[in-house]
Each structure stands twice: as structure tokens, then as C-alpha cells.
Amino acid sequence: MSRAGAELRIIFSPGRVQLVQEEAMVPAPRVLVTGATGLLGRAVCTEFQNSGWLVIGTGYRRARPRLLRCDLTDEDAVKRLLHEYKPDVIVHCAAERRPDVVERHTEAAVNLNVHATSMLAKEAAGCRAFFLYISTDYVFDGRNPPYGEDDSPNPLNVYGRSKLEGERETLRHCPGAVVLRVPVLFGEVESVSESAVTSLWLKVQETTESCTLDHCQQRFPTDSRDVATVCRKLAERARQDPSIRGIFHFSAKEQMTKYEMAIAIAQAFNLPSNHLIPVSTYQYMNKYMELYICLYKYLQYIQFNFICVAPSHNRSYLRTLFKWSRSRPNSL
Numbered sequence: 001m002s003r004a005g006a007e008l009r010i011i012f013s014p015g016r017v018q019l020v021q022e023e024a025m026v027p028a029p030r031v032l033v034t035g036a037t038g039l040l041g042r043a044v045c046t047e048f049q050n051s052g053w054l055v056i057g058t059g060y061r062r063a064r065p066r067l068l069r070c071d072l073t074d075e076d077a078v079k080r081l082l083h084e085y086k087p088d089v090i091v092h093c094a095a096e097r098r099p100d101v102v103e104r105h106t107e108a109a110v111n112l113n114v115h116a117t118s119m120l121a122k123e124a125a126g127c128r129a130f131f132l133y134i135s136t137d138y139v140f141d142g143r144n145p146p147y148g149e150d151d152s153p154n155p156l157n158v159y160g161r162s163k164l165e166g167e168r169e170t171l172r173h174c175p176g177a178v179v180l181r182v183p184v185l186f187g188e189v190e191s192v193s194e195s196a197v198t199s200l201w202l203k204v205q206e207t208t209e210s211c212t213l214d215h216c217q218q219r220f221p222t223d224s225r226d227v228a229t230v231c232r233k234l235a236e237r238a239r240q241d242p243s244i245r246g247i248f249h250f251s252a253k254e255q256m257t258k259y260e261m262a263i264a265i266a267q268a269f270n271l272p273s274n275h276l277i278p279v280s281t282y283q284y285m286n287k288y289m290e291l292y293i294c295l296y297k298y299l300q301y302i303q304f305n306f307i308c309v310a311p312s313h314n315r316s317y318l319r320t321l322f323k324w325s326r327s328r329p330n331s332l
Contacts, residue, residue, distance in 0.1 A: 008020070027054075028052055028054045029088045029089065030053070030054045030055075030089070031048045031053050031054070031055055031087055031088065031090070031235065032056045032058065032082070032085060032087035032129075033056070033058070033093060034058050034070075034072060034092050034093055034120070035058075035093035035095065036057025036093070037057075037059035037064065037067065038062075038094070038194075039188075039189060040093045040187070040227060040228070041057065041094070042188070043187055043188070043224040043228035044227075044228045044232075045057045047228035048091075048228075048231075048235075056068065056087060058072070058081070058094070060094075068081065072120065073112060073115060073116050078119050079123060082129070083127075087129050088129060088130065088239065089130045089132065090129050090130070090131050090132065091132045091231050092117060092120055092131065092133045092134060093134050094112065095163070095166075096112050096113055096159075096162075097136075097159070099138070099157050099158070099159040102162060103157070103159075106158055109158070109162055110162050113162035113165070113166050114169060117133060117169050118166075118170075118173060121169055121174040122174070124174050124177065125173055125175075125176070130178075130235055130238045130239060131170065131176075131178070132177065132178045132231055132234060132235060133167065133178070133180070134180055134227075134231075135163050135164075135179050135180065135182070136159075136163045136181060137181055137220075137249075138156075138159055138160035139153040139154075139155050139163055139164040139167070140153055140154060141156050142156075142217070145218075148249070149181075149246070149247040149249055167247070171247075176238075176242060176245050178234055178244065178245060178247075178248060179246070179247045180227075180230065180231065181248070181249050181250070182227050183220045183221070183252075184196050184220070184221050185197075185221070185222055185224045185227065186223060187223060188224075188225075197221045200258060200262045201265055203276070204265045204266045204269070204273070204276070207272050209275060210277055211275055211276055212279045213259040213262055213278060213279065214257060214258045214259065214278075214279055215259040215260070215278035215280040216279070216280055217258070218256070218257060219255070219257070219261075220251045220252055220253070221252060221256065222250070222251055223252065230250045234248065259276065259278040
């Protein structure tokens with residue numbers, strides 16, 4: 001894919017010289033998106049593609065047609081990939097994001113979240129590609145919100161520590177990179193379990209069994225499409241302005257506990273919620289209490305229309321669930 005640009009051409013003919021303006025085809029910028037099979041990766045691919053970029057998406061276990069299969073922990077495979085496609089921008093979405101899986105399979109998770117990130121950052125610096133690393137609000141402990149980009153991280157679990165180490169490796173090997181910290185995401189899911197927000201549907205619909213849900217930890221569910229837009233804007237600005245570097249935060253504004261999200265889902269689907277039991281005691285002091293990340297630095301550098309960030313009266317994840325349930329009539 002390419003886009004047109006103006007080019008002047010001189011045409012000589014007997015007795016006259018003409019200066020003609022012609023349309024010249026300029027190659028579209030290339031973006032490599034890792035984790036393109038995931039919730040955020042799919043949204044990032046769509047956002048860049050709709051904006052005229054040439055998108056190269058990679059996956060591994062869930063790789064599908066039109067995506068490249070690449071083991072990001074294989075250094076030779078990563079080098080071949082970047083040498084062949086020569087991306088202008090790399091958006092690194094691939095990660096083991098499930099905290100319980102990271103706890104059970106720590107070595108494999110660290111290989112992906114830390115070592116693969118380190119390799120990609122080195123290669124990005126070597127080929128002068130802008131590198132954007134997707135991180136998480138789990139690098140903070142949630143005890144003194146709101147958190148700015150310069151606040152000291154203090155992750156409470158292995159997942160948070162692995163992502164923090166990925167941040168450090170990114171900025172160590174690729175000083176011109178951007179680390180984008182985001183909260184819990186939702187979006188166009190392929191299954192409700194793909195998002196920690198929409199996965200609450202599984203608990204809501206089991207009306208015959210009581211279910212306890214956390215009513216302490218404050219989360220800020222954010223639409224993956226908004227994050228994808230932020231990624232594109234950061235990439236476009238960074239290609240023009242080298243001061244776009246370092247750590248940025250992005251989050252929606254609606255604050256909810258898991259219990260409140262589940263109640264909202266039950267109400268939207270006209271399902272009973274008596275079986276949902278809130279747990280509102282601070283009995284687990286190692287839990288993240290409130291992970292609110294400030295947007296000051298992002299707003300300072302990048303203009304973004306906050307109308308498209310879901311306000312409290314417009315819970316976009318409910319529309320996501322409605323769409324998902326309509327595609328599966330037997331799910332209700």
C-alpha cells in the first residue's frame with residue numbers, strides 16, 4: 001500500500017519546455033505488531049491499517065492466515081523478521097498477561113515478557129525503528145494513587161515484576177522507545193475469557209451458584225480501540241518529534257470494582273444478581289487496591305479527543321458483550 005505525493009517533472013518537446021506536477025507514489029510506513037492475535041494486537045492492527053499503514057502482524061500459537069508465525073523468544077527468528085520486513089515502527093503487544101499463569105509458569109512468562117522484549121528493543125535500535133512497548137498498571141502497588149509516569153513502581157506479583165523488567169530492558173537497549181502503561185482492557189473479544197472485564201459474564205450467568213467478587217480493588221476498564229488510537233498517535237508523532245520517548249500512561253476514567261462491573265453486566269442483560277456477593281474487607285493486603293494512572297504527560301504531548309474514552313455513563317464493554325452474545329444465540 002502506498003500514498004500519493006506531489007512531484008514536479010520537466011518535459012522537453014520541440015520548441016517548448018513544460019513543468020508538470022504529477023502524483024508520485026510514496027511507500028506507506030510499515031508497522032510490525034507483535035501479539036497481533038490478541039485483544040489489543042487486533043485493535044492495533046486495525047487502527048494502523050485504517051490509517052494507511054502497511055501492517056505486519058505476528059502471532060505464535062494462534063497465528064492465522066495473513067499473520068506471520070514467529071517465536072519471539074528465538075533471537076534468530078526475530079532478526080530474520082526485522083531484516084526482511086524493515087518496519088518503521090514496532091508495537092510490542094505480545095505478553096503473558098494472565099497473573100495466575102505467570103505464577104504457575106514463571107520461566108516461560110519471563111522469557112516472553114522480559115527476554116523477548118529485550119531482544120526486540122535491541123533489534124529496533126539497530127534498525128532505527130520506533131519501538132513502543134505495552135506495559136501495565138500492575139507495576140504499581142495501588143496504595144497511593146493516582147500514579148504519574150515518574151512515580152516509583154512497586155509491583156506486588158510476578159506478572160507486574162516481569163512487565164517492569166521489560167520496561168527497563170526496553171529503555172536500556174532502545175533509549176528512543178516509548179513505554180505505554182495501560183489498565184485492564186476490553187474490546188471486540190473472540191471469547192469472553194479474553195478480557196478480565198468480559199470474563200465476568202461467566203460468573204454472572206451462573207445464577208444457581210453463589211459467587212464472591214472483589215469489591216475493594218478499584219480498576220479502570222479501558223477500550224482496546226482507544227489504546228490502539230493512542231499507539232498510532234504516539235508512533236506518528238514520534239517519527240516527527242524525537243522528544244516523544246520514555247514512559248506514558250493511558251487510561252479511561254470510569255472507576256469500578258469487579259463486583260460493580262458484574263452488577264452492571266447483570267443489569268444490562270436483565271439477569272438476577274442475588275448470587276453475586278461483594279467481598280469488601282481488606283483481608284488480602286497484598287492485593288492492588290486502586291490502580292489509577294495519570295495522563296498528564298500523554299496530554300502534554302499528544303492531543304486526544306476524550307469524547308472517545310468511555311465515560312461512566314457509556315460502558316462500552318456492555319456493547320461488546322451484547323455483540324458477542326448475539327453471535328452465539330445459545331450463550332444466554
